Amino acid sequence: MNQSTMTNEASAQDAFHDGHLPPMLVRASAGTGKTYRLTARMLQIFFQGAAPQTVLATTFTRKAAGEILDRILITLADAADPENDAALESLRQQVGLETLPRATCLQLLKKLVANIHRLRICTLDSLFTQLAKSFPFELNLPPAWRLTDEIEEVWLRERAIDSVISTLKPTELSTLLSMLSKGETKRSIVRELDSVVTGAYQLSRRCADDAWQLLDRVTEPDNAVLTQAVATLRFAEPPQKSIRKKLGELADALEQRELDSIVSDRLIQNYAKAKALGEPVKFGRSVLPDGLDDALGALYAAARSHTLTLLSLQNEATGEILGIYDGIISQLKQSARTLGFDDITIRLAAFFSSIDYKSLSRRMDGAIDHLLLDEFQDTSPAQWQVLRPLARRSADTTIDQSASAEDAVPRSFFCVGDTKQAIYGWRGGVAEIFGAVDQEIPGVRAIEQNTSYRSSPVIMEVVNRVFKNLTRHPIADPTEDPMGTDKATYEASAVRNFATSFPTHVAFKESLPGYVRFETSPKVAAPKAALKTAACFDLAVKQIIALNEAAPDISIGVLTRTNRAVANLIFLLQSLGVDVSQEGGNPLVDSAAVELVLSALMMCEHPGDGRWRYHVESSVVSDLHSVTADQVRSWVSDFGLARTVRRLSAMIAPHCDARDQQRLKQLTQLTINYENNAPPRIRDYVRMVREKRVERPQAASVRVMTVHQSKGLEFDAVVLPELDGSLSGQSPLYLADAPTVGDPPRAMTRFLNKDSWHFLEPRWRKAFGHHSQAKVTETLCLMYVAITRARQALYMFAHPAKPETKTLASLIHAGLATEHSFADPDLVHYELGRADWYQAN
Incomplete structure (x- = not known):
């Protein structure tokens, strides 16, 4: 922690003792305790006497919202325990109150539990849904939507x-x-x-x-x-x-x-x-x-x-x-009478540009005096348009004694996030939103957190080496670009900016063992990218199996850039007998029993298609052999889809193991939920089952997911087998010219090939160039998120290539500055720490 950060924190604590909490923006690197910081702020607010309904904390997932609520209640319960002096002392340090009495903790716990229905700790989607329900006529919402x-x-x-x-x-x-x-x-x-x-x-x-x-x-x-x-x-x-x-x-x-x-x-x-x-x-x-x-x-x-x-x-x-x-x-x-989350956000953004805050307070059953925003870097401009009036009011900490009682109460604003983890640009997230806070929220104080409480010193050393040395790669070399039309110029700027602004990360757990290995696969002569990827996957699967056998209790996260890679790796691992699960669940068709139920249903939907009939008749379930398409159709007509699925499942379940039986139960529950708003065709239901992800009740120790899905998670070991993709990705279909981050774009255009940018007027050249810069920055953020999910071990696999290739693998190789050329095949390029790290725990 640097001197300015310590000064900012000290002044923040002094302000708390004075009964005043200044507007604060926390730039929290991965694993540095942002949830701890946010819950500390909430507890400070509650200890100052704020009513539960006046505090609003938002995050992006239900899991994160639940974790914040759990931490607050458990922290207070432990501190209120007469036999737990350590918990009380820890809470005193967390909130900056050295003489905090145990009785006060118990009193606050009772108050929060009694008003838990009024606690506003929720996702942005949940908040926006509540706001929409408060203004149904103004937003022109359909009845009973x-x-x-x-x-x-x-x-x-x-x-x-x-x-x-x-x-x-x-x-x-x-x-x-x-x-x-x-x-x-x-x-x-x-x-x-x-x-x-x-x-x-x-x-x-x-x-x-x-x-x-x-x-x-x-x-x-x-x-x-x-x-x-x-x-x-x-x-x-x-x-x-x-x-x-x-x-x-x-x-x-x-x-x-x-x-x-x-x-x-x-x-x-x-x-x-x-x-x-x-x-x-x-x-x-x-x-x-x-x-x-x-x-x-x-x-x-x-x-x-x-x-x-x-x-x-x-x-x-x-x-x-x-x-x-x-x-x-x-x-x-x-x-x-339906709406999507995006529909609600767009309507609210337009409406909130002229909202009267007193009307908002009345509709929401109480004013929001304290606003806390989590994962702020993933906020979209439309979402910020909705949050901005709330943020400006809560950040206005001046109290006019002549004002009404509602306007004279203390207020506070707090947001936490990390621009290095801004990986949701594809769904509207804009990392520059942090800059909007600095510009649009007066008096906001910014502090940094760069001490990781998650990862070992070995992991942190590699993180610092990779990202501080990005400029060693040829992509960072500046090019002469007088017209601002060279895509490479903007890509170089993205890499240089990321490297120069990257803070030094420190590991709190200095004695925690760790291990990092960067390895290239055997060289594949064929130009097909799929074969090169397969070579990396083979190496990764062998490493996963070896780790899982040597230490079955450790958690292993296998992180990829694409969903297709997730499916391929799950298939490879399951075929080799590894119990594996996917973050967010898999479609239920990962069970042969569920596939059999769907075939029986498709048999009545398409009786002329012999595939479904053949699947049913060739199964080991003898009770199904006599079931005809007309019979299944009659069941659906007479009893409904859910009862038909339950009947078919009952025939199949005796022939299944525990996992398939569980999947059949989940299929029945999914069908019951589906029937409430079901389209008329059975094929629509079958399609839904094939696409809808459903989590297994108990996750496996090996979990495969995309890097996006791993956000907020951590693993003992992380395996990265897909590092050869392009830094800039595919060209978008469209581009927007937006004057500021928080406002709607003023113009839109379809994408133009980079070789034709010089035909455009300067403002569009700048818009195209900044988009390319943002895409490279987002890819670097993706790499940062992937690496920092690891607690103790990190295994990276890539196909050998020319050192100047524009891929994550070549950037990692350049950052680590290994003695071997990146074109060398079948080689461990970099190794640090103990290979048997799991035995030292």
Whole structure:
């Protein structure tokens, strides 16, 4: 902990003794006790006499909310125990009250338990649902509305897309699809519209109606100007044969108006860069002869006009499609009386821009005087729009004695998070939201926590080496980019900023043993990425099995970047006899017994499809062999789906082990819940079962999940077998130009290839570049989260590659500064600590 942090904490404690808690922002690195800090703040507030209903603490998961409540009650109960002096002393240190009496702890515990129904410790989704129920008419909510789940959201989206297609005339649909795809032929209309909706709808609905029409088109030069340019290019006589050939090709393409080939030509990019630098235009290493400036200028203007016109048409078509879709999906949800969490957030964000706080207090059955925000880096701009009025009021700690009793009470604001763990950009989270707090909440104090109470010194040493030395990788080398159009420039900036701002991490448990190994797999000559990934998976599976056999009681977290990798690793481990589970659960079809029930149901849904009949008749369950499709259909019609599933399960259960029997029970319960709002087709139910994740009652010691799903968890050992993915990921479908983090975007556009960024006006170049920078930063955050889940051991596996490749593996290799080239196969590149760490516990 640095000196400024200690000073800030000391002043915060002094303020507490004075009865005043200043607005505070805590930047808490992984494993440094942010929950401890948040619960300490809540206890301070309660000890000052705040009523339970005036305190609001929000987080992102129910598990985290439950953990905060448990800690508060258990801490108070232990401190109130007359035989537990250590707990009382620990609480005194936690809240900064050296003379805190035991009786006060008991009194507060009784008060909280008696008012536990009024304690506001909840997820953001739960809070927003409560707010929506408080303003049903203002938000135009349907009567007796309910929340959808992710499966129902998909069904509603598919129905809305079908309605979009049926609403438009064939000519209109054809025109829009041509504009959407820039004239290219698409194989599937539904797939094209689905990609537009899933990619752009949520952010687009926060924008103004004209947001997709704000990209300026550029007028194409006159035909006479282009004809003159063709002649100039064609009859130019440079000494280099290669330049004469290139100029001839461009002249032919311009004459025939084949502008697509001109747009992507390297000479066009060279021309743009040379003009920005005030240098002569080059082709390769050769300078183009004099007299071509006007012709090249006309050529560039034509290519720019063509690019921006197509992009503008694509934007307009996207906006029109999304507008039609918005009307249809809103009508569907209104008639079905359903809303998704995003629907609630968007409506609240628009409404809260002009909310009267006294009205809010009355509707919420009490004012919120103390606001505590957890995992703040994952807050989206729309969510911050809703929270901002609450934050500003709670942060205003000045008390006007002449004000009403409601406005004269003490207030406080507190938020905790870590920008290094901002990995939810794909669902709207924006790490820069921390900056918004500094700018929009007056008087907020920022402190840092970088002492890990989770990980061993070995893990912390590797964390510091990797992230402080990121600039050793060639990706961090700055490039000359006068126009701000080089994607590599923004990627380099992201890496340098992450490394230079990375704080030194310290391990609190200095004697905790640890071990880290970074290893490359045997080199696969084939170019297929799947084969290279498989080689890493083989190494990882062998390590997992060895660890699990040597120390069955340790927890092993296997973290990947993709859900497909999760499925592959679970299959590999289960086929080798390893008991493994997935965070958030697996679909119930990981049980053969459940698959058999679904086949019996699909047999009546599609009696002409022999697959389902064959599966039922070939099973070991003899009671099913005589069950016909008509019989199952009759059961569903007479008794309902849930009772039919229970009957089929009863036939199968005697032939199952305990795990499959448990899965059949879970299937029955899932079906009962499903029947309340069930679509009419059995195939919809079967699809839901195949997609819905259901947790097993008891998690295995080996757990496989994505890094996103591991957020907030920790394991004795962490295995990272998938480090070869791209740093920037796939290009997005759309991009937003947002003036500030907390406000809606002012304009939207479809994505443009990086080689064409120079055609854009400066504000859009900046928006595209910052998006690339944010994607690399998010990937680095993903790597940080993955590594810091480990308590004692970390095993990393990668395929050998050139050291300059832009992957997480190459960045880790550069940060560790091993003596071997990253291209060396089948090699342990880095090793630190005790390989038998589990025996030293």
